Amino acid sequence: MMKLKKLLKEVSDYQIKGSKEISITGISANSKLVAPGNLFIAKKGKTHDGGQYIPEAIEAGACAILTDLFDPSLKQAVQIIHPRIAEIEGTLAAEFYQHPSDELLMVGITGTNGKTTTSFIIKNLLDEFRGPCGLIGTIEYIVGTHRYQACRTTPEVTMNHKMLREMRANGCRSAVMEVTSHALDQGRVDKIDFDVAVFSNLTLDHLDYHQTMESYCEAKNKLFSQLGKYTRKKSSPKYAVINQDSPWSECVLKNCSAIQLSYGLNPMADLYASDIQLGRQGTHANVTYRGQTIKAFWPFAGRFNVYNCLASMGVLLTQGISLEAIIQKMANLPSVKGRLEPVQNELGLKIYVDFAHSDDALANVLETLKEIKKGRVITVFGCGGDRDKTKRPKMAEVSEKYSDLSIVTSDNPRSEDPQKICQEIIQGFKQKDSYLVEVDRRQAIQKAIEIAQPEDMILIAGKGHEAYQIFAHKTIEFDDAKVAADICSQLAHQSHSCI
Numbered sequence: 415m416m417k418l419k420k421l422l423k424e425v426s427d428y429q430i431k432g433s434k435e436i437s438i439t440g441i442s443a444n445s446k447l448v449a450p451g452n453l454f455i456a457k458k459g460k461t462h463d464g465g466q467y468i469p470e471a472i473e474a475g476a477c478a479i480l481t482d483l484f485d486p487s488l489k490q491a492v493q494i495i496h497p498r499i500a501e502i503e504g505t506l507a508a509e510f511y512q513h514p515s516d517e518l519l520m521v522g523i524t525g526t527n528g529k530t531t532t533s534f535i536i537k538n539l540l541d542e543f544r545g546p547c548g549l550i551g552t553i554e555y556i557v558g559t560h561r562y563q564a565c566r567t568t569p570e571v572t573m574n575h576k577m578l579r580e581m582r583a584n585g586c587r588s589a590v591m592e593v594t595s596h597a598l599d600q601g602r603v604d605k606i607d608f609d610v611a612v613f614s615n616l617t618l619d620h621l622d623y624h625q626t627m628e629s630y631c632e633a634k635n636k637l638f639s640q641l642g643k644y645t646r647k648k649s650s651p652k653y654a655v656i657n658q659d660s661p662w663s664e665c666v667l668k669n670c671s672a673i674q675l676s677y678g679l680n681p682m683a684d685l686y687a688s689d690i691q692l693g694r695q696g697t698h699a700n701v702t703y704r705g706q707t708i709k710a711f712w713p714f715a716g717r718f719n720v721y722n723c724l725a726s727m728g729v730l731l732t733q734g735i736s737l738e739a740i741i742q743k744m745a746n747l748p749s750v751k752g753r754l755e756p757v758q759n760e761l762g763l764k765i766y767v768d769f770a771h772s773d774d775a776l777a778n779v780l781e782t783l784k785e786i787k788k789g790r791v792i793t794v795f796g797c798g799g800d801r802d803k804t805k806r807p808k809m810a811e812v813s814e815k816y817s818d819l820s821i822v823t824s825d826n827p828r829s830e831d832p833q834k835i836c837q838e839i840i841q842g843f844k845q846k847d848s849y850l851v852e853v854d855r856r857q858a859i860q861k862a863i864e865i866a867q868p869e870d871m872i873l874i875a876g877k878g879h880e881a882y883q884i885f886a887h888k889t890i891e892f893d894d895a896k897v898a899a900d901i902c903s904q905l906a907h908q909s910h911s912c913i
Contacts, residue, residue, distance in 0.1 A: 415439050416510055418478060418492065421453070424505050425496070431484060432492030436477055441510050441572050443503065450475030453506070454491075455572070457499040458482075464499075480506070504604025507575040508644075514578035515607040516646050519544065519588040521729055522603065524634050525614025525657070527775045528722045529567075529592040531714070532614060534750045535726035540588045542743050543735050548581035550574065551592035552769075553751055553879045558584025563881075568597030571604050578606070595633035603637075607644045610732055611637045611672070612655045612725050616662040617774035631665045638670040655728040657721060658683040675732060677724040685728050687720050694786050701727065703737045710741045715754055716782030718775075752878025754779060757895045759902035763863065764871045767894045769878025771798065771825065773808035776875055780816030789869030790818035792862045795876050796855070797839055799830030799884075806835065810842030810849070817873075819865070820849040823858035825876045826884040855883065855892065860901045874898060 419434035439451030445467035448454050454471035456464035456479055468479055468488070478492040482499055496502055508515075521536055523529045530552045537556070540547035549556040552567040557580045568574070568591065581589050593603055616631055641652040652672035656663050659678035667674065677685040684703065687710075691698040696713040697720060712723045723744065730740045749755060757765040766783070770776040776795065783791050793813045797806045813820040822839050824832040832853050843849050852858035862872045874894045877883070883892035 415451075418453075418494075421506060421509055422494070424509055425502050427498075428494055428496040428502075429484070430492065430494050432478070434492075436492055438478060438510065441507055442471075442476075443570055443572055445470040445474065448474040448476050450477075452476050453478040453480060453494075455499060455503055455506075456481045457503065500601055504571045504575075504601055504606075507572040508605035511575040511579040513605075513607075513646060514575060514582050515589075515605075515644075517582050518548075518578060518586065519610075519733070520606060520608045521588065521590045521610045521612065522593045522606075522608040522637055523590065523612040523614065523725075524593045524595070524598070524637050525612075526617045526772060527770075527778065528614040528718065528725070529594075530769070531719065531750050531753045532612065532722045532725050533590045533592050535722060535744075535747060536729050537590045538747055539726060539730050539740065539743055540590070543730065543739070544733070545587045546585050547588040547590060548577070548584075548586040549590050550577060551590070557581050558586055560584070567592050568594045568602050571602045574603060574606060593637055595630055598636040599633045605644050607647065608637065608641060608652070609647075609650060610653045610655060610729050611641055612729060613638070613657055613660070613663065613666045614721065614725060615657055615660045615774075616666070617772060627662075628665075631662050634662075635666050635668055635670075638666055638672065639668065641670060641672040653729075653732040655725055655732065657725065659721075673732075675728050677721070677728045679720070685724055685731065687724055690717070690720060692717060692782065692785055697723075701737065701741060703727075703731060706737060708737055708741050710744060712744045713747060713749065715786065716778065717785075718778035718782070719754075752880070752895075754782065755878075755895060757874075757898045757902075759899050760906035761863070761902040762868065763866050763902065765863070765874065765898050765902075766871065767874045767878060767898070769880075770795075770875045771877075773805050773812045776809055777812045777816065779873060779875065780812065783871050783873060784816050787871055789867055789871065791816065792819045792821065792866055792870060792872045793817040794821045794823060794855075794858050794862050794872065794874045796823045796825035796832075797835055797876070798825045799828035799832075799835055801828075803838060806838045807842030810839050811844075814843050814845065814848045817848075818870075821858045821862055822849055822851045823855045824853055824883070825855075826880075827886070828884050829886045832885075856897055856901075859894070859898050863898065863901050863905065872898075 441453045442448045443455040448471045454476040480494045533551045537547045537549045555562045654672040658676035676683040687699040689700045701710045752769045755767045768779045770779045881893040
């Protein structure tokens with residue numbers, strides 16, 4: 415609980431109608447989450463105006479409203495009027511939750527691909543070396559011993575500060591966040607004092623939102639140009655851990671004053687991997703840092719995971735942990751759900767589920783499978799509705815290049831017609847016999863399983879860890895790994911009953 419006058423002490427250019435002496439019990443920009451005594455932030459979004467939810471917030475018990483337009487008829491709550499609500503939301507959240515990022519080692523990861531795997535690796539390593547580490551990301555939010563299914567990769571700014579405070583209250587000493595370009599553009603990490611920022615890569619995605627790759631990169635740059643901007647930590651150096659092999663690394667580092675640590679496969683990087691040996695169970699490589707080379711193993715398949723592991727090592731190195739100690743822990747890391755996740759099944763087939771939903775991510779995963787395959791690679795994939803349409807034919811091109819057979823299906827169609835999305839995807843195929851279309855995702859997975867021979871590999875791409883499928887008027891339960899395992903079980907039992 416906090417007096418309104420204290421909450422507003424860092425805010426200027428506002429008017430207030432009512433008393434500053436009232437006590438605020440919480441902050442919310444979602445009227446459905448408002449509790450008695452809360453401050454409701456009535457900000458405008460891309461599709462909704464928070465002002466229309468003020469009556470609902472007041473009915474739920476809001477005692478104060480942050481708005482850009484004074485309403486003389488509103489007598490039930492104090493009104494704070496500010497012309498730029500989104501700009502001060504982070505300031506209010508940080509003040510109410512007493513600047514929790516000041517008390518944590520904060521690691522932020524941005525990039526098109528690799529954020530989730532990298533965040534889990536860093537979280538597990540920090541658990542080992544520094545004690546409990548919280549996580550905010552695509553799959554889940556981990557707050558101490560509590561785990562919550564994620565509603566979005568990077569939540570709203572108020573929720574972020576609240577979770578960071580809860581992490582500290584639950585004994586966390588560090589926190590790792592996946593930071594999306596949308597979140598950076600919309601101020602969802604405002605006033606969070608990051609100590610280490612990681613850049614993984616930048617490839618074609620989200621152009622429905624950013625329009626150009628340059629604009630997309632500028633959004634990512636905010637994480638790095640703002641390092642140290644909010645800091646209240648004494649003698650706390652800031653670090654930028656950068657993928658030197660990305661052509662966008664220079665753009666991402668524009669106006670960044672932090673200490674830089676580069677990683678990649680090029681020996682010019684501060685931290686690099688060589689003599690890489692890829693296998694089904696993981697990867698062996700020599701890792702070099704500051705003239706020291708150590709043989710390493712990590713239980714993640716694929717060349718793209720070499721980058722994820724190097725990025726994670728880079729973060730730990732900035733904290734003074736030795737390369738030898740880091741590599742020792744890398745060998746026993748757990749797998750990450752929905753990231754080249756093997757599906758245990760009664761038919762003994764080699765089935766993998768992966769979140770790859772861009773052409774670059776799909777290429778990375780399929781290149782990995784192609785390098786270790788003995789039979790064919792069968793790929794089941796679709797594209798999300800209400801998302802960047804330019805990547806749809808590109809996904810087909812990639813799947814055709816690396817797969818022996820592609821089965822095009824629905825992903826999360828949202829408000830779009832699933833059949834139409836599939837038709838837009840198949841424009842990218844050159845050979846008609848290289849693909850099939852099965853709009854129903856379950857039927858598409860079953861078709862792949864029925865076609866597969868024992869030495870073949872099946873990749874079910876696009877949804878990864880997601881346990882649902884979003885249509886225009888409904889959302890259904892749908893977990894690719896569970897669906898695939900269930901189909902295999904049914905087919906196995908049918909086979910036994912026919913003997």
